[in-house]
Amino acid sequence: MTFGFKLFDMLKLKIVLLLVSCLLSSSLLAQSTYSYNLEGYDCYTRFTKFAPNDSYSKKKPTIVVWGEPGLDSEEVFAKDELKSISDFFGYLFIYVPSLAVPIDERLSCLEVLMASTTNQYEYGTENLFLQINDDRIKPSDLEKSSLINRFSTINYSSKDITTMEGDTITEQDNIEESSNAASLSDNEISELISAFQEVPLAELKERSRLKQRYEYYDGPAETFDFTLSGIVQDGVTGESLPFANVTIQTNGRGVATNMDGYFTLNNVPSDTSTILVNYIGYGTIEAKLTPSIPKSNFIIEAIPVGIQLDAVLVKGSREELVRYNDLGISTIKMTPKKLEQLPNIGEKDIMRAFQLNPGVSASNESSSGMYVRGGTPDQNLITYDGFTIYHVDHLYGFFSAFNANALKDVQLYKGGFESKFGGRLSSVTEIIGKEGNANTFNIGGNLSLLSYGLFAEIPSGEKFTSIVAFRKSYRGFIYNTIFDQFNDEEDTSGPAAGRFSSQQTTASSFFYDLNGKFTYRPSEKDIISLSVFNGTDDLDNGFSFETPPFLANQGIELDFNVTDVTQYGNFATGLKWSRKWNHKLYSNTTVSYSNYFSDRDFIRSGSIISDSETNSINSGTFESNDLKDFSFKSDITYDLWGKVTLEGGVFGTSFDIDYSYAETDAEPLLDRKDNGAIVGTYLQSEQKLLNERLEISPGLRSSYFDGTDKYYLEPRMSASLMITDKLSLKSAYGKYYQFANRVLREDISAGSRDFWILSDGDQVPVSSAVHYIGGLSYDIKDYYFSAEIYFKDLENITEYSLRFDPGNRPGAVSSYDQNFFNGLGYSKGLEILAQRKYGKYTGWLSYTLSETQSQFDVYGDEYFSANQDVTHEFKAVGLMKHRRWNFSATWIYSTGRPYTAPSGAYDVEFLDGSSQEYFTVTSKNSLRLPDYHRLDLSANYKLLRRTAELFDDSSDVEEVGSIGLSFFNLYGRTNTWYNQYEILEGEIIETNVNYLGFMPNLSISWRLR
Amino acid sequence: MKKYSYLIILFIFWSCEENSLSPTFSDIPVVEAYLQPGRILQVQIDRQLAFSSEAAYQDDEISELEVFLSVDGVQNQLTYAADGLFLDSTVLVQTGMELEFEFAFGDGIVKGATVIPSKPVDLSISASTLAIEQFDISDLASGLPEIPNPIDISWQNPHGSFYLVVVENIENNPEPTKDFGEEDPPEFVFRNEPVRGNTFQIPPRSFNYYGTHRIILFHINDDYASLYDDGESTSQNLTTPSTGIENGVGIFTGIHSDTLNLEVTN
Structure with missing residues (x-):
């Protein structure tokens, strides 16, 4: 009965369509005829395309009609009745004539024509159909050609219908060849509708998934309890994926890939097990093993679509921006790939993104370097492809020196880090640069209101990959705003204030960075890579004054110049050789050079000539810091008995650090040239106990520093216990030493600055810290919760200050090198995190309660709040995905940082009867800046490109860029950066120097693939 | 409960002593x-x-x-x-x-x-009188006045102590040595920086008035000398004044002086 109605409806529609087609002459129908090949060639033919609904998208089922002998394509089109069947209204029709050539040639010509017309067909071959009206063609003929594989269903006008799989649908009643449309019976129509039935997209995907997961291999396992080793790679670019989690699905046991993407997984139950690979930005990938897979050099390619590769099937799913779970204690991982989802000032910035996490301060807009758990940025070790980067700020710290286009993976260890890292008291940021697309050339670029950038990925052969990324600022809206923000003070306090007008004569300020990585894989076991990191800020805020007319009229001549040139940056390079000796032994050796330089010349000079009298003005400061680090290190990882991993290594660094500070033309107040070397070794292990529920990682690091001629031992230990599958307890302890420190040069009136210096064991002792950390985490399907508590005990921290007179007379100014003050301190805190990992709405809430205190004898016996001390910090990050849009909002609230200010004044009468005014300051850091808060919003629109991929919503398009709109500090909160004090005629003038107000930004990024 | 005892130990860290601001x-x-x-x-x-x-x-x-x-x-x-x-x-x-x-x-x-430091020893002066030609800026046509030799003060200082020379005109209404123009007349006392040597030179142009000058040499302590460094607070650096006083500021120091006279004539 139902069928009857359906048939009736169909007939009705058919009649309607026929009437429509009769009313419209064939020329009025929207068919188009094309030529294939050149006239005179054997396969020269003309074919006609027609879509009843006038949509020529490739994403629709297609019926190719092979016409009867003697008809051209237009005639085949005119005679065809299929196009009038309502079920095929959304289909595409291609009409081809049957050429007057031998049959095999005829088939061959159709093959090439079909290859051409259905190339990159986007809807799967299941939806490609062939209707053959040339009765000279037999099914046996088709079987000899590739046409049988190209179409899912082939229907002969008088023969059986054959499916791609070879099944035959018996045609009970042969369809008569006829040019008469009415000759198609209802049954025939019904059969045709059934034969050419469109397979829905969702079903296609499911079929593909099932086929790949279950049909590829469903035989018995052949190998049991074996060791599997290999590499995890990006399936599109071939980039190795470092620190990805590789686990066995059935028992949850797993390992992490190393920094080159290699892994060794012991005790895999069988060669039909499923391996899960979890990598941020790629979600969870399923790799189903088969007996034929290689047990070593096994490649898992992570791409967001099921593919078949090297006998493994992988499937990607959920994507994340940040990951806390499945990592060690106090560890956060963020993916540079997803950074554009977050609001930004001018550049997507990995360091800023980390600052949104608990335990990392977010209220220091002027520092890209991270304040982690009460530590200062210099206490955070930053390694880039294995070598150390000493300075990460661009443009007064508002942007980090890391170009996201060149980064692959970044991890932050907030404390309790393992023995292979050293030389820092607080934390480690481990950055791994991209190697570049291993498969094909790629190029891309981005443009924002701050800067522009370009990158190119150039593979050469199968063994060489390279990437070069360049970025440069331009003096646009954002640059100028920040630049002026920093330089306002100098503009107003100088002679520019008042009735003189300043004339800006130089405007050459800019920053740039250039990253390059060149990777050569001479064998499957070796990787040799050369990585280069270079960036410079060139800030010129000089200006000059000319004599204004009203002064010139009075015979006064003015010639005044302010030179204010700052140049700082890094040049670092490292050559790394990694070798996988066998599935148990892996080594990694790096030689590197890292240079940080900073020079600031600030000179006010000039003369005022009046009444033949010349008054010269000449004052200024000169500050120069140059750090050179020559390093060598070699790490070896050995997998012992499956459940114990041993890691050890040797390292050595030679430092050459110069610093000088001078005022005006005098001898430098401080002029240090320090050389020193550190050599050492470390050993650490990781063992799994209690059925792998307990993981203990003890380690010992030993260093010798020639500056003090002493050995330093650093025992460390971390442990994690899975109480249940969801609840884990983690703890860590560690001793840490730091030999090269960035010392703060305290300046109450103009804002403090800092400089790198090498410990000398005397005025600048080797600083040390002990970490105690404990935490709980609760990890469920879509959410992650954690709470961590830490205590950090600091000794021998150093600060430099000129506000204390060295106690000697003028002329002996070099004694200012005595003005290093040492103290001790501690930092303690509680961090709470709640994260929604997956879903349309994701994000996290974080709260940090902390206290960082120091005690320096020079400031008294009492502990005082360290400069970076923030008591409460709350951060909320919300992300939303809607089709091609990503929306995000971040809100940061933190209580104010401490500061010191002038508090009072008094006079002392001298022996000559004159008197002098003196100023006192508050006790150290006893004042607090106002609370800091701001809201940022962003919207990001993905630029997509269609590709030939199949089966998945996200895979048949490829993201090739994005357009982002960002609003920084949306409600324009005035956040204080620091206070400046100027003494004029015995008066103190306080100026609040503020952070950035509301700042919109537009950014566009694009890449070829 | 047992498994949470570990946490309790960790939280003890938090209860370390608090420091009030x-x-x-x-x-x-x-x-x-x-x-x-x-x-x-x-x-x-x-x-x-x-x-x-x-x-x-x-x-x-x-x-x-x-x-x-x-x-x-x-x-x-x-x-x-x-x-x-x-x-x-x-x-x-x-x-x-x-x-x-x-x-x-x-x-x-x-x-x-x-x-209290010792009295300066062997204080002497290179001349007991100094003749300075009066200088009038409006009379430049007649040429610049001749500049006499500076006055040298000397004393014994075997231990490298700090000394301060203060020069004071003790006349009631002394006549200026130069035209001060529209500027305020300078003080009768002029200020010098402390020295660690055993000599001090007074340039003739330092004398703004004619008449009898008392030249006082103070033997001073280090803490007083340091005060002269500390008056250099600028916008570049706010210096904390040094002081020998605990829980206070200022100066508590012993001094000891000797005096000579110098006659400045036209």
Whole structure:
């Protein structure tokens, strides 16, 4: 009965369509005829395309009609009745004539024509159909050609219908060849509708998934309890994926890939097990093993679509921006790939993104370097492809020196880090640069209101990959705003204030960075890579004054110049050789050079000539810091008995650090040239106990520093216990030493600055810290919760200050090198995190309660709040995905940082009867800046490109860029950066120097693939 | 419960001692005392001027302070005179005396100590008169005046102590050596920086007036010399004044002087 109605409806529609087609002459129908090949060639033919609904998208089922002998394509089109069947209204029709050539040639010509017309067909071959009206063609003929594989269903006008799989649908009643449309019976129509039935997209995907997961291999396992080793790679670019989690699905046991993407997984139950690979930005990938897979050099390619590769099937799913779970204690991982989802000032910035996490301060807009758990940025070790980067700020710290286009993976260890890292008291940021697309050339670029950038990925052969990324600022809206923000003070306090007008004569300020990585894989076991990191800020805020007319009229001549040139940056390079000796032994050796330089010349000079009298003005400061680090290190990882991993290594660094500070033309107040070397070794292990529920990682690091001629031992230990599958307890302890420190040069009136210096064991002792950390985490399907508590005990921290007179007379100014003050301190805190990992709405809430205190004898016996001390910090990050849009909002609230200010004044009468005014300051850091808060919003629109991929919503398009709109500090909160004090005629003038107000930004990024 | 005991241990870290923040303005007293042989013991005590109108001062009244001064270990309380001046007129300062003062102020004890230095030895001057031609800027046509030789002061200083030379015109209405134009007339005393050597040169242009000048050479202590460094607070650097006074600021120091006269003539 139902069928009857359906048939009736169909007939009705058919009649309607026929009437429509009769009313419209064939020329009025929207068919188009094309030529294939050149006239005179054997396969020269003309074919006609027609879509009843006038949509020529490739994403629709297609019926190719092979016409009867003697008809051209237009005639085949005119005679065809299929196009009038309502079920095929959304289909595409291609009409081809049957050429007057031998049959095999005829088939061959159709093959090439079909290859051409259905190339990159986007809807799967299941939806490609062939209707053959040339009765000279037999099914046996088709079987000899590739046409049988190209179409899912082939229907002969008088023969059986054959499916791609070879099944035959018996045609009970042969369809008569006829040019008469009415000759198609209802049954025939019904059969045709059934034969050419469109397979829905969702079903296609499911079929593909099932086929790949279950049909590829469903035989018995052949190998049991074996060791599997290999590499995890990006399936599109071939980039190795470092620190990805590789686990066995059935028992949850797993390992992490190393920094080159290699892994060794012991005790895999069988060669039909499923391996899960979890990598941020790629979600969870399923790799189903088969007996034929290689047990070593096994490649898992992570791409967001099921593919078949090297006998493994992988499937990607959920994507994340940040990951806390499945990592060690106090560890956060963020993916540079997803950074554009977050609001930004001018550049997507990995360091800023980390600052949104608990335990990392977010209220220091002027520092890209991270304040982690009460530590200062210099206490955070930053390694880039294995070598150390000493300075990460661009443009007064508002942007980090890391170009996201060149980064692959970044991890932050907030404390309790393992023995292979050293030389820092607080934390480690481990950055791994991209190697570049291993498969094909790629190029891309981005443009924002701050800067522009370009990158190119150039593979050469199968063994060489390279990437070069360049970025440069331009003096646009954002640059100028920040630049002026920093330089306002100098503009107003100088002679520019008042009735003189300043004339800006130089405007050459800019920053740039250039990253390059060149990777050569001479064998499957070796990787040799050369990585280069270079960036410079060139800030010129000089200006000059000319004599204004009203002064010139009075015979006064003015010639005044302010030179204010700052140049700082890094040049670092490292050559790394990694070798996988066998599935148990892996080594990694790096030689590197890292240079940080900073020079600031600030000179006010000039003369005022009046009444033949010349008054010269000449004052200024000169500050120069140059750090050179020559390093060598070699790490070896050995997998012992499956459940114990041993890691050890040797390292050595030679430092050459110069610093000088001078005022005006005098001898430098401080002029240090320090050389020193550190050599050492470390050993650490990781063992799994209690059925792998307990993981203990003890380690010992030993260093010798020639500056003090002493050995330093650093025992460390971390442990994690899975109480249940969801609840884990983690703890860590560690001793840490730091030999090269960035010392703060305290300046109450103009804002403090800092400089790198090498410990000398005397005025600048080797600083040390002990970490105690404990935490709980609760990890469920879509959410992650954690709470961590830490205590950090600091000794021998150093600060430099000129506000204390060295106690000697003028002329002996070099004694200012005595003005290093040492103290001790501690930092303690509680961090709470709640994260929604997956879903349309994701994000996290974080709260940090902390206290960082120091005690320096020079400031008294009492502990005082360290400069970076923030008591409460709350951060909320919300992300939303809607089709091609990503929306995000971040809100940061933190209580104010401490500061010191002038508090009072008094006079002392001298022996000559004159008197002098003196100023006192508050006790150290006893004042607090106002609370800091701001809201940022962003919207990001993905630029997509269609590709030939199949089966998945996200895979048949490829993201090739994005357009982002960002609003920084949306409600324009005035956040204080620091206070400046100027003494004029015995008066103190306080100026609040503020952070950035509301700042919109537009950014566009694009890449070829 | 057992598994949570570990956490409790960790939370103990949090309960480490708390440090209260110090007040933003430290109302520490300003002490000023130059103790010179032959003079009575006297100490001037004042308050600082706070920048903030909200700054909290200590309750102590200066006039009610109990100021003690010990001379070579013998302590006496000073008497309050007026305007922050405390004194002991029964004792005269002598060379080599070791003097210490202390008084309670707020929560702390303010104290300081000094030793009276020896009298300068062998003070001499290169000339007893100095002839300076009067200089009038409006009469430049007649040429610049001739510049005489500078005055050299010398003394013995085998230990590298600090000395300060102060030059003072002691006339009642001295005649200027130059035309000051529209500027205010300079003081009769001019200021020099402390030195560590045994000579000091006074350039003739330093003398602004004719007449008798008293040249005083002070033998001073290091803490007084340091005061001259500290007056250099600029916008580039706010210097904390050095002081030998605990829980206070200012100067409590012994001095010893010798004097010569110099006649400046036209």
